[in-house]
Amino acid sequence: DMGWDAYRETVLKRQKAMGLVAPDTRLAPRDMGLPAWSSLTPDQKRLHARQMEALAAQIAQADDQFGRILDELHKLGKLDNTIILFASDNGASGEGGVDGNFSEVRNLNGVRPGFQENLAQIDAWGGPGTTPNYATAWAIAANTPFRYVKQSTYEGGTRVPMILSWPKAMAQAGGVRDQYHHVIDIGPTVLEAAGIRDIL
16 A cells, blocks of 8 residues: 555665665666656555555465475475475566556457556456456566566566575575576576486
């Protein structure tokens, strides 16, 4: 409900407190002619808040199911010797445009619903009858502090977090790494950790 502008400020403050970004990090500008949250009408704010609520529900569901896997590994006594790697494939998706989009399928066919058509779907947003994308301004907020969204060469499109856990083998648990890594490093590293040096 705070909107994408206040959300970005809140996230950046938390990132600094956690040591995830440098203390002097500044937000990239909100670009692409996207509106300030304060400029939206009450109905626009209501629709856009619902868009992020639906995403939050999706993430909460995924988190719950992932937790069940971790609980089972713990019960089996295998959690400490299991490599767990969590990463995104790219920055947040900006395909929703200014108003968001309740139907990705329609969007792929070149039919973009306008605000009123999206608003009519507010109660169904995120349910089984929709395949939604939130507004691009939410995607930029999700990529805080970086600029832009996936499918771009800006850091908001290409730079993502990664969480790695392997308690049995990691000497410095809970550390934050700031070295540059690339997704192509993951496969060979996991193979080496498994003792597989030659797969040909």
